[in-house]
Amino acid sequence: MKKTLYLFVPFFFTCFICYSQSAQTLWYKQAAQYFEETLVLGNGKMGASVFGGVASDKIFLNDITLWSGEPVNPNMNPEAYKNVPAIREALRNEDYKLADELNKKLQGKFSESYAPLGTMxxxxxxxxxxxNYYRELNLGEAISKVNYxxxxxxFAREYFISYPDQIMLIRLTSSKKGTLNFEVKFNSLLRNKVIVTDKILKAKGYAPIKAEPNYRGNIPNAVVFEEGRGTRFTTLIKIQPTDGAIVSTDSTLGLKDGTEALVFISIATSFNGFDKNPATEGVNDEALASEKMAKALKKSFKQIKKSHLQDYQQFYKRVSLDLGRTEAPDLPTDERLKRYATGKEDKNLEILYFQYGRYLLISSSRTLGVPANLQGIWNPYIRPPWSSNYTTNINAEENYWLAENTNLSExxxxxxxxIKNIAQTGKITAKTFYGVGGWAACHNSDIWAMSNPVGDFGKGDPVWANWNMGGAWLSTHLWEHYIFTKDENFLKNEAYDLMKGASQFCLEWLVEDKNGNLITSPSTSPENRYRTHDGYEGATLYGATSDLAMIRELFDQTIKAAKILNTDADFRQKLEQALARLYPYQIGKKGNLQEWYHDWEDPEPKHRHQSHLFGLYPAHHINPEKTPELAAACRKTLEIKGDETTGWSKGWRINLWARLWDGNRAYKMYRELLNYVEPDGIRPKYSGGGGTYPNLFDAHPPFQIDGNFGGAAAVAEMLVQSSESEIRLLPALPDAWESGSVKGICARGGFEVSMDWENSKLKKxxxxxxxxxxxxLIxxxxxxxxxxxxxxKMEMVW
Incomplete structure (x- = not known):
């Protein structure tokens, strides 16, 4: 016993020295009280939010495949397209109020919601x-620890979720023999039953068949369960002690008088693909959970941990960042954030936030067909904010801006x-809602690859419900993956047909304006309104700048892809001809880039969306060197909008300023992204500026993970920008990052870049x-x- 105590105490008391003021570790002197203080773990499928309490540790559990609903019927409004001519006629007559009303006829159902599995x-x-309480999350290991x-x-705890073994493992130890006593229990907001059999706690249940978006308020039957429908889940929990006795009731499992124990958690759902009914065509979730548990129990803690580290670190360690000397003191992460918000320097906190974004993507995006959602993989609510779905007018895409350039292509x-899934439902959406070919995706989607415009069949405001350019924006990610990896097999076998289908939709959707230019009609600019010269405030118009920007980028990339593959010459020619005829960008009387076809006023000049700046970022056809007038107009637009905005929007604006090569403005907003926001346990605070919660979650508010991902992507964008043929080095280096180094940032063309700089000058x-x-290289x-x-590789001294 004395030997155990001797080995344990030095570790316990030195962890403050080892990990504080770190660029790799979040740590705290107290347990989490709110979700936004938890330390989150994930293997891309299973997620856990760990509170680390002393008397009772609470862990929110999630599975990325556990959603409400079942496969969508994309043919839900088969004659909606018949309303398109009347909407276009109203727009030709400049009757925008009528166009708004008619546009509501192009609406379908709402998306389903990401579900919470339960709480352990x-x-x-x-x-x-x-x-002497201490709690940490080590980003270099994807392991959380608690000591007190x-x-x-x-007492010590160690938590991680293994991708190789598809298991969560918790190691509990005490320094004195026989003093470890605990009981495990489980509950869930879903329909479920908990039993203990053969010394395993088993929770079985199912998700609702419907969970209405939380913003619809307290409506009747907002959450509906049907016993024979919905996605099934199984959770298994097993205690493996070194000593002591396993004790149990009919619904709890525990250990009495132990010294050390492992707690194994295995989760599975019946989800079997976006087009398979999870109740009648699903996988056997109990058998799958049991199989994973049985395999893991045959291995030692050391073996499971080793394979976890090898798997995780192959991705995480690809990129390192050093921003030079820091004078910041040793403080817990929540206190560091508060200090930083007063304007103090903390370069390692800036690095920590960047690497935390990469950590979150590795932890939430490893399940094919089921990408990270609005909350990544972590959600405790049965009606989460915005359904925790895939919002494709910015948020779903922003989640993946850091995937390629921060070396996480997988x-x-x-x-x-x-995207391949949504293109299948999207073919029916294109035909039935819009009367054209190809495929379309709209404002929201879910695990069932829903592609229709939302709004509950005419009840939604077109300002958010009717946007239909999701397919165009999504498809640009296919080209980005190709141009970063130069994987021609991917371009040929996976990407091109999807890009072509999205282009086909746009090509057929375009119509001529009165001057012979090609425009979209009807169109909207995501979630924003215009004010016409006679004072009408509306959403439906023709030729929205954002529509045409996305079509420009998509057509350009599809043309390049067809040339590389030497295919579809006739279709390519159609795209080239259409590209040349698109209604050009317009610069307004204020020097801004117009968001609307006409130079109309904005009722909300500081609106959070900046979709009409798409051509500057994330697209590539506006930049200060090749299109200086348009770049200047983008700058003016951003100046009018100001810097105060929500979390995800701030993440986007940082990238936009970086693309304008204004490192100091980008850095100013990056600092603001890290403004400390106190969690209050109340879900829904949708207005107000963004910031960062104590656990580094983005405070939209409430929590949305896209701000984390957008902010991390922006750091890389400040250091390296690239195109198919150029790599621009330190294009937006702020004065605050005078000296530093970066390793492993990826550039388009299939390159990896590492750099050292001193006194704001590139050295190597x-x-x-x-x-x-x-x-x-530029x-x-x-x-x-x-x-x-x-x-x-090649080294150069500058």
Missing amino acids: FIDFKHEGNAS QVNGVQ MHAPFLSF TTVYAKRDGTTT YGSQKKTIALKAGK
């Missing part, structure tokens, strides 16, 4: 108060495969080629063209 409690039988002392006994795969660059390729006024074979 570990109740400890401590006698006395705890002291009660009556002279040291994490892009769930999103890319989801290393470029590694994943594929044979040629690119031009730093300031200097240009160097290099050609590299796959697997080779």
Whole structure:
């Protein structure tokens, strides 16, 4: 016993020294009280939000495949398209009020909601108060730990979720023999039953067949369960002690008088694909959970942990960032955020936020066809904010802006495969809602690849319900993956047909304006309103700038893809001709880039959406060098909008400022993204500026993960920007990052870039080629063209 105590105590008391003021570790002196203080773990399918309480530890459990509903019927409004001519006629007559009313006829059902699986409690039988409490999440290991002392006994916990073993594992230890006593129980907001059999706690249940979006308020039958319908789930919990006795009731499992124990958690659902009924065509969730549990129980803690680390670190360690000397003091993460919000320097906190974004993507995006949602993989609510769905007018895409450039290309795969799913339902949406070919996706989607415009068949406001350019925006991710990886097999076998289908929809959807330009009609600009010269405030119009920006980018990329594959010459020519005829960008009287076809006023000039700036970022056809007038108009637009906005919007604006090569403005907003926001336990605070909760979750508010991902992507964008043929080095380096280094940032063309800089000057660059390729490196006024074979690298001193 003395030996155990001797080994344990040094670790316990040195963890403050090892991990504080870290660029790799979040740590706290107290347990979480709110969801936004929890430390989150995930393996891309299973998620856990760990509170780390002393008397009772609470863990929210999630499975990314557990949603309300069942496969969507995309043919829900088969004659909606017949209303399109009347809407176009109203727009030709400049009758925008009538157009808004008629546009409501192009609506379908709402999306389903991401569901909470349940809550696991570990109740400890401590006698006395705890002291020396410490809680951490190590991003380098994807492991969370809790340590504390009660009556002279040291207690330690270690939590992680393994991707190789598809299991959550918790290791509980005490420094004095026989002092570890705890009980495990489980409950859920879903229909469920908990039993204990053969020393395994088993929870079986099912998700609702419908869960209405929370913003619809307290409506009748907002959540509906039907016993024979919906996705099934099984949760298994097993305690494996080194000593002591397993104790149980009919619904709890525990350990008495132990010293060390492992707690295994296995989860499975019956989800079997977006087009399979999970109740009648689903997989056997209980058998799957049992199989994973049985395999894991045959392995030691050391074996499972080793394979977890090997798997996780192969992704996480690809990128490192150093921003030079920091004078920030050693503080817990919540206190660091509060200090930083007063304007103090903390370079390692800026790095921590960047790496936390990468950590969250690895942890929430490894299930094909089921990408990270609005909350990644972590959600405790049966009607979560915005259904925790896929909002494709920005948020779903923003989740994946960091996938390629921060060297996590494999994490892009769930999103890319989801696009393949939504294209299937989207073919019917294109035909029945719009009367054209190809495929379409609209404002919202879910695990069932729903593609229709939302609004509950005419009850929704077109300002948010009727947007239909999701297919165009989604498809640009297919090209991005190709151009970063240069994987021609992917382009040929996966991407091109999807890009072509999205282009086909846009090509057939375009109509001529009175001057012979091609425009969309009807159209909307995501979630924003215009004010006409006679004072009408509406949403439905023709030729929205954002529509045409997305079509420009999609057509350009599809043309390039067809040329590379030497295919579809006739279709390519149609796209080229249409591209040349698109209604051009317009610069308004204020010097801004017009959001609307006409130079109308905005009722809300500081509106959170900036969709009409799509061509600057995330697209590539506006930049300060090649289109200086348009870039200046984008800058003016951003100045009018200001810097105060929601979390995801701030993440987007940081990237936009980076693309304007204004590092100091980008950095100012990056700091604001980290403004401390106190959690209050109330879900819904949709207005107000964004910031960061104590656990580094983005405070939209409430929590939305896209701000984390957009902010992390922006750090890489400030350091490296690239196109098919160029790599621009330190294009938006802020004065605050005077010296530093970065390793492993990816660039288009199949390259990896590492750099060192001092006194705001680039010193050394290393470029590694994943594929044979040629690119031009640009730093300031200097240009160097290099050609590299796959697997080779080149170092340059500037």
